[in-house]
Amino acid sequence: MGLRHWAVHSRRAVLAGLAGAAGLALRTNAEPRADAALNVVVAGGHPGDPEYGCGGTVARYAKLGHNVTLLYLNRGENPQADCAPADPAGDATVRVHEAIEACRLLGARPVFAPQCNGNSIVDNAHYEAFTRLLSELRADLLFTQWPIDNHPDHRALSTLTLEAWNRLGRSAAFYFYEVSDGEDSLMFTPTDYVDITETEPIKRQACYAHASQQPDHFYALQARVAQFRGIEAGYQQAEGYVRHVRSRRGFLP
Numbered sequence: 001m002g003l004r005h006w007a008v009h010s011r012r013a014v015l016a017g018l019a020g021a022a023g024l025a026l027r028t029n030a031e032p033r034a035d036a037a038l039n040v041v042v043a044g045g046h047p048g049d050p051e052y053g054c055g056g057t058v059a060r061y062a063k064l065g066h067n068v069t070l071l072y073l074n075r076g077e078n079p080q081a082d083c084a085p086a087d088p089a090g091d092a093t094v095r096v097h098e099a100i101e102a103c104r105l106l107g108a109r110p111v112f113a114p115q116c117n118g119n120s121i122v123d124n125a126h127y128e129a130f131t132r133l134l135s136e137l138r139a140d141l142l143f144t145q146w147p148i149d150n151h152p153d154h155r156a157l158s159t160l161t162l163e164a165w166n167r168l169g170r171s172a173a174f175y176f177y178e179v180s181d182g183e184d185s186l187m188f189t190p191t192d193y194v195d196i197t198e199t200e201p202i203k204r205q206a207c208y209a210h211a212s213q214q215p216d217h218f219y220a221l222q223a224r225v226a227q228f229r230g231i232e233a234g235y236q237q238a239e240g241y242v243r244h245v246r247s248r249r250g251f252l253p
Contacts, residue, residue, distance in 0.1 A: 037065055037066050037067055038061075038066045038067065038140040038141060038251060039066075039067050039069070039137065039138050039139050039140045039141075040058070040061050040066050040067065040068045040069070040139065040140065040141045040143075041068075041069045041071055041134065041137050041139040041141070041142050041143070041172075042054050042058060042068065042069070042070050042071065042108075042143040042144075042177075043071040043072075043073070043142070043143065043144045043145070043157055043161050044070065044071070044072055044073065044144075044145060044154075044157065045072075045073045045074070045120070045145060045151060045153035045154040045156070045157040046072060046073070046074060046076040046095075046117065046153060047072050047075065047076045047095045047096070047098055047099035047102070047110075047210060048076070048095075048098075048099075048102070048207065048210040048213050048218075049072075049145060049154065049179055050070045050071075050072075050143070051070070051102050051106065051203065051206045051207050051209075051210070052179050052180070052207055052218060052219070052222045053143075053145070053177040053178055053179040053222075053239070054143055054177050054239060055106060055196075055199075055202070055203030055204075055206050055207060056194065056196025056199040056200055056202075056203045056226070056237070056239050057143075057194045057196065057199075057239050057252070057253065058070070058106045058107070058108055058203075059106050059107065059196075059199035059202040059203060059206075060194065060196070060198075060199050060253035061107075061253055062106060062107025062108060063107070063199070063253075064253055068106070068107065068108040068109070069108060069109050069110075069111055069137055069139075070099070070102075070103055070106075070108050070109070070110050070111070071111045071112075071113065071133070071134075071137065072099060072110065072111070072112050072113065073113050073115050073120060073153060073156065073157045073160070074112070074113065074115045074116055074117045074120070074153065075093055075095055075096050075112055075117065076095035076096075076099075076117050076213075077093050077094075077095055077117055094212050095210070095212060095213075096110075096112070098209050098210045098211065098212060098213075099112075099210075101209040102206040102207070102209040102210060103206075105202060105205050105206045105209060106202060106203075106206045111133075111137070113129075113130065113133060114129075115153075115156075117153065118152075118153065120152060120153045120156035120157070121156070122156050122159050122160060126160060127160065127163045127164070127167070130160040130161070130163070130164050131163070131164040131167045131168065133164075134161070134164045134165075134168060135164075135168060139172040140172055140173065140250065141172055141173045141174075141175070141250040141251070142161065142165060142172040142173070142174050142175070143174075143175045143176070143177050143241070144157060144158050144161035144162070144174075144175075144176060144177070145157050145158045145161075145176065145177060145179065145185075146158065146176045146177065146178050146179075146185045146188050146242070147159065147162075147176070148185070148186050148187050148188070149179075149184050149185050149186065150183065150184050150185075150186065151184055154179070154184060158176070162174075162244075165244075170246060170247065170248075172247075172250070173243070173247050173248055173249060173250020173251075174243070174244040174247040175192070175241040175242065175243050175244070175247070175250070176188075176241065176242040176244070177239070177240075177241055178190075178225065178240065179222065180218060180221050180222060180225075181221075181225050182221075183221065188240070188242065189242070190229065190232070190240030190241055190242060191241065191242050191243050192240070192241045192242075192243055192252055193229060193232065193233035193235070193238045193239070193240050193241070194238060194239050194241070194252050194253060195230075195233070195235040195236075195237075195238055196226060196235075196237050196238055196239050197230070197235055197236040197237050197238075200226065200237050204219060204223075207219045207222070223237075226238060226239060
């Protein structure tokens with residue numbers, strides 16, 4: 001089976017799997033009904049990580065009428081003296097406002113966990129806190145960063161999300177994503193792909209909303225990743241994902 005045919009087959013299997021698991025009447029090449037909106041949560045270590053790794057996919061979910069939350073482990077400020085949960089409406093920090101604008105462009109909403117940039121903690125107390133937070137978001141699909149990553153905050157986020165998913169009974173479809181391959185993610189081989197050819201311009205705007213984070217460098221790198229994943233899957237540009245082997249299949253747009 002060719003890669004493009006495999007990708008199409010995978011998408012159809014994903015749709016069928018979700019329809020069976022959730023009792024939804026979803027059809028290929030058709031927008032889901034209004035009452036079939038899904039809760040999609042994309043977790044990232046810092047503002048910008050979900051946008052760079054999944055921005056095209058997030059934009060597609062939003063266009064289909066699904067509810068998308070970008071869950072940031074921290075606010076990205078360095079130094080960050082106050083690690084209390086950020087209220088986006090009242091937080092004056094630069095990166096929080098960049099995240100708010102990026103989410104507006106993508107059609108998502110931002111949520112911030114109360115950890116500190118560069119000082120992520122993984123222990124039982126933080127497992128419990130992160131599990132409570134994810135439980136409140138009631139995810140049907142959950143995306144997190146790849147655990148083999150050069151940034152410790154990314155690795156911590158991946159571990160916290162995986163543990164929360166296990167504790168919540170693995171009810172959400174669970175996927176890993178990649179960012180800045182070579183500089184961050186390593187040894188990433190996708191099992192599933194999403195065609196982002198049409199939504200790449202929105203992704204680009206959202207990533208460039210993080211103006212303080214060298215978007216000329218990082219978006220150029222991520223664009224090369226998207227182009228290569230597109231070659232693999234038979235699209236112009238794509239985002240690749242690894243579905244957890246124990247995850248049910250979920251609706252990828």
